[in-house]
Amino acid sequence: MSKNLKIKAARASKDMTQRDLAEAVGVTRQTMNAIEMGDYNPTLNLCISICKVLEKTLDELFWEESD
Amino acid sequence: MKTNSNQGSCLKRFDEKQIADRYRISAETFLLTFNLIFFSGMVKIFDGQWAVPVTEMVVLLGLPMTYFGVRSALKGAYFPGQIEKHGWLIIFISIAIGLLSMSFSILQIMKSGSIMDNGMLSGDLFFFFLGIPILATPIAFLIKKMNKEEAEE
Numbered sequence: 001m002s003k004n005l006k007i008k009a010a011r012a013s014k015d016m017t018q019r020d021l022a023e024a025v026g027v028t029r030q031t032m033n034a035i036e037m038g039d040y041n042p043t044l045n046l047c048i049s050i051c052k053v054l055e056k057t058l059d060e061l062f063w064e065e066s067d
Numbered sequence: 068m069k070t071n072s073n074q075g076s077c078l079k080r081f082d083e084k085q086i087a088d089r090y091r092i093s094a095e096t097f098l099l100t101f102n103l104i105f106f107s108g109m110v111k112i113f114d115g116q117w118a119v120p121v122t123e124m125v126v127l128l129g130l131p132m133t134y135f136g137v138r139s140a141l142k143g144a145y146f147p148g149q150i151e152k153h154g155w156l157i158i159f160i161s162i163a164i165g166l167l168s169m170s171f172s173i174l175q176i177m178k179s180g181s182i183m184d185n186g187m188l189s190g191d192l193f194f195f196f197l198g199i200p201i202l203a204t205p206i207a208f209l210i211k212k213m214n215k216e217e218a219e220e
Contacts, residue, residue, distance in 0.1 A: 027082035
């Protein structure tokens with residue numbers, strides 16, 4: 001699974017740390033780090049929570065264009 | 068910084084990744100236990116008793132317990148991120164009990180001069196195998212904690 005740089009960029013644009021985002025969606029910082037590093041596939045509920053906090057759509061954060 | 072107030076802002080004690088890790092580690096531990104019991108049985112059938120019953124029991128329990136404890140600690144599956152005061156007390160008591168248990172076993176082995184008894188692992192190893200999970204789990208937790216703090220600095 002590839003790194004999710006879109007979440008990292010969206011988080012940075014809102015001036016949030018991993019810890020801030022993790023607390024806002026109710027997970028640990030380690031889990032948020034694993035999602036950004038592509039080591040963990042979050043559930044749809046968690047994806048939606050992240051999108052709402054970062055004010056993005058699911059497509060903008062989680063859709064991967066195929067080559 | 069603007070956050071959506073509709074989201075759960077308080078950090079739950081354990082999150083979905085921790086729960087998923089627990090399922091994975093539990094399944095792996097089950098397979099390990101299954102294999103250990105199977106091989107122990109095979110050795111008994113073809114070669115006879117390999118340890119006195121009490122040592123055999125603690126080996127078959129202690130190794131999966133160690134695997135489960137160490138993997139859970141390293142993955143953070145059963146432990147909250149922050150350790151409260153009583154948490155540190157439990158960690159140090161656990162390390163002390165583990166060390167005591169292993170020291171007692173080593174003293175017994177030194178006294179008897181061998182870990183074998185009639186071609187089987189002797190009962191002197193009971194406290195050694197009992198001490199392994201009690202000692203390994205808090206040490207793994209401390210290593211994880213130290214790595215985490217280094218990563219955050």
